[in-house]
Amino acid sequence: MMIGINNIGVYIPQKRKSNLEKLEKFGIDENFLKNKIGVITRAVKEEYQRASDLCVEAFKNLQKKEEIDIDGIGLSIVVTQNPDYRLPHTSAVVHGKLGLPKNCACFDISLGCSGYVYGLAIAVSFMEKFGIKKGLLFTSDPYSEIVDEGDKNTSLLFGDAATVTLLTENPKWVIRDAIFETDGKQYEALIVRDGKLFMNGRAVFNYVLTSVPKQIQTLLEKNNLSKDDIDLFILHPGSKYMLDVLRLRLKLPPEKVPIDFSEYGNTVSSSIPIVLEKFLNEKGIGRILISGFGVGLSSASAILKRV
Amino acid sequence: MMIGINNIGVYIPQKRKSNLEKLEKFGIDENFLKNKIGVITRAVKEEYQRASDLCVEAFKNLQKKEEIDIDGIGLSIVVTQNPDYRLPHTSAVVHGKLGLPKNCACFDISLGCSGYVYGLAIAVSFMEKFGIKKGLLFTSDPYSEIVDEGDKNTSLLFGDAATVTLLTENPKWVIRDAIFETDGKQYEALIVRDGKLFMNGRAVFNYVLTSVPKQIQTLLEKNNLSKDDIDLFILHPGSKYMLDVLRLRLKLPPEKVPIDFSEYGNTVSSSIPIVLEKFLNEKGIGRILISGFGVGLSSASAILKRV
Numbered sequence: 001m002m003i004g005i006n007n008i009g010v011y012i013p014q015k016r017k018s019n020l021e022k023l024e025k026f027g028i029d030e031n032f033l034k035n036k037i038g039v040i041t042r043a044v045k046e047e048y049q050r051a052s053d054l055c056v057e058a059f060k061n062l063q064k065k066e067e068i069d070i071d072g073i074g075l076s077i078v079v080t081q082n083p084d085y086r087l088p089h090t091s092a093v094v095h096g097k098l099g100l101p102k103n104c105a106c107f108d109i110s111l112g113c114s115g116y117v118y119g120l121a122i123a124v125s126f127m128e129k130f131g132i133k134k135g136l137l138f139t140s141d142p143y144s145e146i147v148d149e150g151d152k153n154t155s156l157l158f159g160d161a162a163t164v165t166l167l168t169e170n171p172k173w174v175i176r177d178a179i180f181e182t183d184g185k186q187y188e189a190l191i192v193r194d195g196k197l198f199m200n201g202r203a204v205f206n207y208v209l210t211s212v213p214k215q216i217q218t219l220l221e222k223n224n225l226s227k228d229d230i231d232l233f234i235l236h237p238g239s240k241y242m243l244d245v246l247r248l249r250l251k252l253p254p255e256k257v258p259i260d261f262s263e264y265g266n267t268v269s270s271s272i273p274i275v276l277e278k279f280l281n282e283k284g285i286g287r288i289l290i291s292g293f294g295v296g297l298s299s300a301s302a303i304l305k306r307v
Numbered sequence: 308m309m310i311g312i313n314n315i316g317v318y319i320p321q322k323r324k325s326n327l328e329k330l331e332k333f334g335i336d337e338n339f340l341k342n343k344i345g346v347i348t349r350a351v352k353e354e355y356q357r358a359s360d361l362c363v364e365a366f367k368n369l370q371k372k373e374e375i376d377i378d379g380i381g382l383s384i385v386v387t388q389n390p391d392y393r394l395p396h397t398s399a400v401v402h403g404k405l406g407l408p409k410n411c412a413c414f415d416i417s418l419g420c421s422g423y424v425y426g427l428a429i430a431v432s433f434m435e436k437f438g439i440k441k442g443l444l445f446t447s448d449p450y451s452e453i454v455d456e457g458d459k460n461t462s463l464l465f466g467d468a469a470t471v472t473l474l475t476e477n478p479k480w481v482i483r484d485a486i487f488e489t490d491g492k493q494y495e496a497l498i499v500r501d502g503k504l505f506m507n508g509r510a511v512f513n514y515v516l517t518s519v520p521k522q523i524q525t526l527l528e529k530n531n532l533s534k535d536d537i538d539l540f541i542l543h544p545g546s547k548y549m550l551d552v553l554r555l556r557l558k559l560p561p562e563k564v565p566i567d568f569s570e571y572g573n574t575v576s577s578s579i580p581i582v583l584e585k586f587l588n589e590k591g592i593g594r595i596l597i598s599g600f601g602v603g604l605s606s607a608s609a610i611l612k613r614v
Contacts, residue, residue: 076489081396086453086499087388089417092603095491102518105487106605107425108417110396118414122433129432130485146393178437180412182383184402192393211409296399298413 003127004171008277009062009164016041019156026152038240043159043264050084051140052093054162075105075135079115079269112295115269121178137165139269146197153199159265163273178302190295207297213249231285234275236292237261310434311478315584316369316471323348326463333459345547350466350571357391358447359400361469382412382442386422386576419602420543422576428485442474446576453504466572470580485609497602514604520556538592541582543599544568
């Protein structure tokens with residue numbers, strides 16, 4: 001049995017906060033905001049919404065695209081580090097809200113910006129091993145719950161969103177291969193203390209720039225592929241500057257590296273599936289490389305292949 | 308590649324709190340404590356210790372049993388709902404503390420008492436799919452951080468502990484099959500609100516008694532096995548009374564259902580591996596059924612087969 005991606009549902013809250021209003025306060029100009037940070041407005045959930053609520057909205061949007069046989073779902077995973085409760089896991093809450101069947105495996109994965117690549121790899125391997133034919137992989141990490149609006153390092157960057165990826169035995173895309181890395185010595189570079197997010201932007205940037213191009217190169221070589229064989233590189237938008245530098249290091253043309261997040265922000269584990277959704281049915285694209293990196297520090301890259 | 312269990316390291320803090328001192332306060336007698344709850348003393352970590360510290364101690368105890376080639380470890384998972392931080396994941400902190408190699412995948416799984424069965428299934432399928440030959444599966448859920456010592460429902464029950472399971476391609480035990488269930492409508496039956504654990508003991512008990520015997524029966528039938536083919540049933544010790552009723556429902560003799568937790572308590576996802584460790588090398592035992600159930604509500608059962 002070969003499990004892969006069949007469809008993706010996306011939820012980006014309509015409410016926006018503008019970064020333009022913060023320029024003076026933080027002593028930066030519009031040019032810096034647009035070209036270095038790359039986020040003009042950030043999507044923000046309503047205060048009463050929790051991670052599980054964003055998942056439910058993403059699922060509703062998936063249902064608008066295709067009819068889902070809820071009783072056939074045998075796995076439901078939520079990737080989050082901002083769960084509804086310390087316990088139970090958010091996937092149990094979502095299970096209850098969606099009325100998923102009893103014989104459905106549910107668990108949460110705690111990972112940040114590398115979470116979608118990991119989640120996909122975990123879900124697919126679990127389903128193939130245990131013969132589960134239909135599964136849901138949610139990403140939902142509402143950073144508005146932990147970002148300090150007065151913190152220049154983080155408050156211009158992150159937005160709220162959720163996605164759900166429908167995984168089936170009749171997929172449109174499968175994982176050809178994936179690799180994973182961790183640098184736990186730098187676990188404090190992105191951390192929540194006393195309910196607030198702290199980011200050592202320089203440490204994260206240095207980690208990404210030294211690790212990710214090498215990781216992508218290793219993954220390609222391991223699979224006897226060159227960069228030319230990849231039609232699209234969906235790289236996690238840490239910031240626009242990070243994306244630009246990564247792209248130049250990898251010597252990729254701009255049209256192969258979509259930049260999409262200026263209107264809603266860096267949505268952590270949701271950033272990759274939000275972009276991937278736009279290309280799922282795009283003609284002429286046969287191989288996509290996805291790469292996520294951040295909290296941990298952690299990075300993960302995978303090659304997706306059209307079936 | 309067939310991945311399975313090679314060895315297990317266990318850490319149970321030496322410090323104990325006695326439940327005998329609480330009899331008067333809670334209006335219960337010693338007979339009730341011993342025969343219904345089944346926990347006489349509870350293992351309690353030092354206040355400065357966090358989930359990652361307990362993992363490190365479990366790993367040290369594993370190292371006393373066998374030499375571990377740290378550089379060969381390609382996966383490290385922590386099962387916990389009481390992580391060191393909201394983010395990063397505790398597995399990244401453990402990665403740093405143990406000096407695990409860069410090309411090591413790390414993530415946390417948020418699950419409670421069903422967490423070991425799930426964790427084993429997730430780790431094995433991930434390693435087999437991505438060709439990872441050596442991995443660590445930690446369980447560490449220090450409930451002393453969330454249990455209210457004045458709460459009669461919970462404060463006599465839970466103990467602190469951690470375990471680490473070494474998974475390799477030369478295993479002593481492999482998973483023959485596993486099944487998983489969720490009842491998310493009952494997500495409030497075990498929940499942390501404002502930092503404190505609340506348990507609806509009756510709801511949990513009813514769920515376990517109606518779901519788990521059926522689940523075990525289904526798993527056996529699916530694999531053309533009878534209860535007689537299983538040498539040992541390691542059932543999560545929700546309480547002694549729950550274990551006893553479960554055993555009677557399943558019509559199992561006492562010698563097939565070890566009860567071990569009276570001196571340290573219900574250690575959540577660590578309860579099963581603590582017992583399993585004692586039987587890993589026991590002669591005459593070829594098949595073990597493990598079953599965990601609780602927070603979610605959630606239950607998972609697996610058949611382990613000696614290689």
